[in-house]
Amino acid sequence: MPPEPSRSPAGPARVAWWRNERVHRVLAQVVFLLAVIAVAGLLYANVRSQLRARGLTTGYGFLYGQAGFPIGEGIEYHEGDPYWYAFLVGVVNTIRVSFFGIVLATILGTFTGIARLSSNWLLSKLAGAYIEIIRNIPLLIQLVFWYFAVILQLPGVKESVVLPGSIFLSNRGTALPLLAPTAAFSAWLPFAAAGLVLAPLLWRWRMRRQELTGRPGRGLVWAGGALLGLPALGWLVAGQPFLVELPEMGGFNYEGGLILTPEFTAVLIGLTVYTAAFIAEVVRAGIQAVHVGQKEAARALGFHPGQTLRLVILPQSVRVIIPPLISQYLNLAKNSSLAVAAGFPDLFSVAQTIFNQTGRSVEVIGLVMGSYLAMSLFTSLVLNLYNRRVRLVER
Amino acid sequence: MRQRRLLRGLATALLAVVGLLAWSGPGEAQVNILDKVKKRGKLICAVNAKLPGFGYLTPQGRYEGFDVDFCRALAAAIFSDSGRLEFVPTTAKERFTVLQTGEADVLFRNTTWTISRDTSVGLDFGPTTFYDGQGMMVTKKSGIKKLEDMKNASICVQTGTTTELNLADQFRKRGVPYKAVVFEDADATAGAYEQGRCDGFTTDISGLISRKSIMKDPGAHVILPQVMSKEPLGPAWAHGDNNWGDVVKWLVYGLVIAEEFGITSKNVDEHVNSKEPEIARMLGGDKEAPKAMGLDPKWLYNAIKQVGNYGEIFARHLGPGTPFSLERGVNDLWTKGGLIYAPPIR
Known part of the structure; x- marks a missing residue:
């Protein structure tokens, strides 16, 4: 009787390593990793060689040079400050307009979303029309519209519109106490x-x-x-x-008080109105995702409609709303890079000036991408923490 | 079966990686721009599309202007045909990138020659074709008479320009605080000023004159007499191609010399057999210099015949009879008290 060639008494035969599925899996991972590294290395080498061929040096040392260009608004800045500080001014401007944009868009979007579901025919149709019109026009065009066709059409500074409470509106900006x-x-x-x-x-x-x-x-x-x-x-x-x-008329513009520039106002309005339309849809979807039985139960227990919405519907819909809402917030922050169309010196606008002056396009674009990435990751981190708090705990 | 397929997949992936690693990217020697242009069969010229008089896209879809004509002359010198040309319209901030990436061969776009652009931005500059200076436009109504009157004024300016930097320097020097409103686009800058967003609008004086000509009410605006900077405007190309530099430089010089000798597009044929040795040399008598550059001996003849000399180009787009009616002033020939001067063709 011939001995069994491949089966040992201890158990199944040892599979050769090139046929072992575990080895295959590890190998596939390694190959994939190598491919990623190779592509990244190739891109890097290409950029290096191309820059050298054009006689361009690389490095971030230029950031310490004197910027020398003016920036319209933002934190205290002088033309003698270095490039990195000018860049920072742009970053702060982006954060400023994004922060206020997110707050205002959330408020406007929530009300619009609720209004869309209102039993009041006019209110719900108005909300619907607003959402459909705003969502379907490119943001860049809306920004240009708000800036050139609305804000700059306000009367000149000497003929400002005066609102109660010492608020002055003109095409030089909004002056507030x-x-x-x-x-x-x-x-x-x-x-x-x-x-x-x-x-x-x-x-x-x-x-x-x-x-x-x-x-x-x-x-x-x-x-x-x-x-x-x-x-x-x-x-x-x-x-x-x-x-x-109180703001007072100076030589060319109001001085003292708080002056919002037309550029800031236009970008803020543009971003808010645009993003609010998307948030309204997110809110509507969130509310409709709550089972109708919840509402009926609340009404049966004697809650009036306001209480039903505030205490029963909204807390449950928040769970559905938060994840898509994070995307909308991130979109708003990233869309603020279109602000240059309305002359607002945001991060991207300042960065463009820097790279035009220094010729360091690769480095500056790298910085810009890094900044947006950092801001977006921070925003989503904060909101993800909140999301973890409100999400349904399954037991 | 499954394992064999998997193995085959792995092998393919490995081969791909090896292939990618072996291809080390385009690290070859410096490209010769003239060869590239000839092989392509047309010149790609980066211009301004929004500055009437210098570079402007007409409603008929044709590029017109002082800078644009130099592109045409260059195409005529290379191909004996001023039409073998493609224009790339650029904004102030894009214009250097299109040269760095090789998207355009040469830039004729009212660009100021500065040391940082000539060195760290990676460009080379040709002879100045237009001597300009920065000015300030204000409304007549504002009563501003000089820069010192503009304390805390808002000033509209375009980003990516020397203008932006001179503005900062000039106001800092005078100790006058101001507020800059910076736009990316030339139309937006002028538009915002015209709508009353700014008290002043600053750019090169030629640009101000050009803009003024297309404003709703040109009479309502004045240009202050103070000149804030010197702005020598001329051609630029990517740093490092000396032969291409020779071609562009000598084309501009050739058109200037043609004006000196009174050779125009109308009478160039009469001059071909001129007794004046320099004229004979530049219109086809000299074979050596054009050959060294890689051009036809008739290169300047073609450029002058098809486009005209420096004076003709100036008169056609900026001189009397145009909306700008610019004096030649510093842009007249050196023999007439200006700064336009060319080394001899010898």
Whole structure:
């Protein structure tokens, strides 16, 4: 009887390594990794050799050179400052317009989304028309429209439109009264800070009481009281913390007060209106994703429509809304790179000036991409943390 | 079966990697721009599309202007045909990139010659074709008479220009604070000024005159008498191709010399057999210099015949009879008290 050639008594035969599936898997990964490295290396070598062939040097040393060009607005900046600081001015401008854009777009978008589902025929049709029109026109065209066709059509600065409360509108910008801190400000500040810290604690305490006793906790009254009452007390103790600074007409424009430039206003309005239309759809979808039975149950329990929306529908729809909302926030921040069309000196606009002057296109574009990436990753990190808090916990 | 397919896949992937690694990218020697142009069969010239008088796309879809004509002359010198030419319209900030990447062969776009552009930006510059300076336009109504009156004024300026930098220098020097409103596009800059966003609009004086001619109410604007900078405008190309540099430089010089001798597109044929040795040399008598550059001996004849000499180009686009009616001034020949001067063809 011939011995079994490949089967050992201990168990199945040892598979040759080139037939082992585990080896295949590892090998496939290695090959893929090598391919990625090869492509990246190829791109890098190509850029290097092309730059050298054109007599261009590489490196980031140029960032310490004097910028020498003016920037329309932003944090304190002088033409003698280095390039890296000019770049920073652009980054801060981008963050400023994106932050306010996100806040305003969320408010406008939420209301529009709710209005779209309203039983009021006119309101829902108006919201629908707004969404459909705005979503289907390119943002760049909207920005140009807001800047050249709306904001710059306002009367000249000498014939400004005056709104109540010392607000002046003109094609040189919007001049608003500004609260300027007085000497008493630092003594008043601790009161305001205490109010800020105390308000959420009080809110949580009253809410827990409400859950335990079943009686209305009136958290809003308690928290609001702390938020407003403590600073008011500080005002009495320390003295007036602010002076209202009114804008006044200078030689060519208003001086003093808070002046929003037409460029900032146009970009902010453009981004807000555009993104709000998308957010409205996200909100509508989120609300419709909550089962209709929830609403019926709430109504059966005696909640009025406002309470139903605020206490039953919205908390559940937030789970559905948050992930697509993050995308919209990121879109808004990235879309702000179109701001240059309206003359707003955002990060991309400043970077373009820098690379035109220094010829360092590769380095500057690298910096720009890095900056947007960092901002987007930070935004999504914050929102993902919030998302983790509100998402459905399965037990 | 499955494993064999997998193995085959792996082998293909490996081969691809090896192939990619072996191809080390285009690291070959410097390209010769003239050869590239000849092989392509047409010249690619980067120009301005929005500056009437210098480089402008007419409603009929044709490029016209002072700078544009130099492109035509260059095409005529290379191909004996001023039409073998393609224009790339560029904004102020794109114009250097198209040269760096080789997308355009030469730039004739009211571009100021500066040391940083000549060195770190990686360009070479040719002879100045137009001596300009930076000016400031304000409305008559504003009552501004000089730059010092513009404290805290808003000034519209285009990004990516020397103008932007001179503006900063000039106002800093005078200790006058101001607010810049910076645009990417020339039309947007002028448009915002015209709509009253800015008190002043600054660019090269030639550009201001050109813009003024197309404003709604040209009479409502004045250009301040102060000149803020010197702006020698001329051709540029990617750094390092000396032969291409010779071609562009001597084309401009040739057109200037033609004006000196009074050779025009009309009378060039009469001059071909001229007794004046320099004229005979430049219109086809000298075979050596054109050959060294890789051009036809009739290169300048073709350029002059098809486009005209320097003076003709100036008169056609900027001189009396055009909306700009510019004086020759510093842009007159050196023999007439100007700065336009060319080394001899010898």
